[in-house]
Amino acid sequence: MKVLVPVKRVVDYNVKIRVKADGSGVETANVKMSMNPFDEIAVEEAVRLKEAGKATEIVVVSIGPAQAQETLRTALAMGADRAILVQTDVTTEPLAVAKVLKALVEKEAPGLVILGKQAIDDDCNQTGQMLAALLGWGQGTFASKIAAGDGKVAVTREIDGGLETVDLKLPAVVTADLRLNEPRYASLPNIMKAKKKPLETITSDSLGVDVTPRLKTLKVTEPPKRQAGIKVPDVATLVDKLKNEARVI
């Protein structure tokens, strides 16, 4: 079974982001970029499936600027076999990404697509569900466990009340939650090896997909700042403040 793993290049999760002064967006120039953490988990899961003999080939895909090649190289160093960059400088929305991925799935015919459940930049949490919809496949979102079987995959999902397990007919789409696995660090020899793995660059036009955004961003602003309060010396003072000042208990 071939596994397709889409990955996104995002502002590193440790970076304290800044809103642009003109309110047009968030500053991304000269900021450390990394693979979306949920996508790292997705790559790791695919690599584990391959190591367990359940997957035969792992193809990683990114849709974004030329620099997304670095993100793809990271995935190759983790153990993916081959990479495709769909190069565009447009800020792509989840629906556009899902359409590009659908076109690629039709070409590559994977048995399973694993994505991160959300990107930590736009926090949309949409792409996997949209891809599953466009393909007419089943979806297992927010996965904390994947068990691939014969013609189906059992996905344990993190839901509001706890955990839920669903069986999906293959092919299917799964989105990774935090506790699916702990992604490995790529070793130096694997980073060197990754440089020689195939990375193909294509355009969204060549796939016949229109990636023009549908939503118009009117403005981006800073959230209201919360002021630090006071330090209290002991538990008794804390309880007194909560009772008599804040009046919340």
Next chain:
Amino acid sequence: MPILILADHDNVTLKPATAHAVTAAGKLGSDVHVLVAGRNAAPAAEQAAKLAGVAKVLLADDAAYEHALAEPVTALLVSLAPGYSHILAAATSVGKNVLPRVAALLDVAMISDITAVVSADSFERPIYAGNAIATVQSADTVKVITVRTTAFEAAAITGNAPVESVAAVADPALSSFVSAELSKSERPELTSARIVISGGRGMQSGDNFPLLEAIADKLGAAVGASRAAVDAGFVPNDYQVGQTGKIVAPDLYVAVGISGAIQHLAGMKDSKIIVAINKDEEAPIFQVADYGLVADLFKALPELQQAL
């Protein structure tokens, strides 16, 4: 055109999150309909009918909807969509699972996790873990939206809307429910509790969470946790408060042994009063806390329990 809300429920009980989505829908200026898709879900539909501002409840009762699987519920919503200007759901694990699938089949963009309605086509939503707020406008014919429940009050229980049955549509049969492992607790639900007390890595072990639970029981509070505590296996995943866990905004949030990573703050910084108890006085959590106590939690928690 009216607005359709997908209810979140377990067939017996309507989840409080839905009442918050009704308030958000009320700001759009049209009739609000609520769809309850479930199996033997009449009790949940009756509760939806009592929410103020709801004009009609649609009840689709069929075995295919018992567990709110994304594929059959989406098929139902897509079949109903032509009569509606907006399709909403609370940003719960059900809403987040189903609505993007609906949007894709309708070929429209989706707007996740709105925190304000600017107009019928423009909405505010947090990005970058709430470190920026984007105002986005949609020109699509149907707007598909999930609602951050903490940003909207719950609708009052003063309504009396009619409940109408709608027929089930063909189940695509792409997935099937196997099992659920739900946390059982007598305490209030995390996302709707008036007081939340959360533990982090500083708790050191799940065995120490009873220290928090004893206080929670005295205050009628829910118990939460940081990602670090969940990842370390102290408590189950449904305790997690943060960017990718639950978003809470109680009257009082008590963070115990939590350092205050951006990802955690994203889930609780809209709480009215924040208390932090941490032995590290440099912990970032103190920058958002109204009351900070620099102390060893193993000493402070028993004292707090005594003092309440």
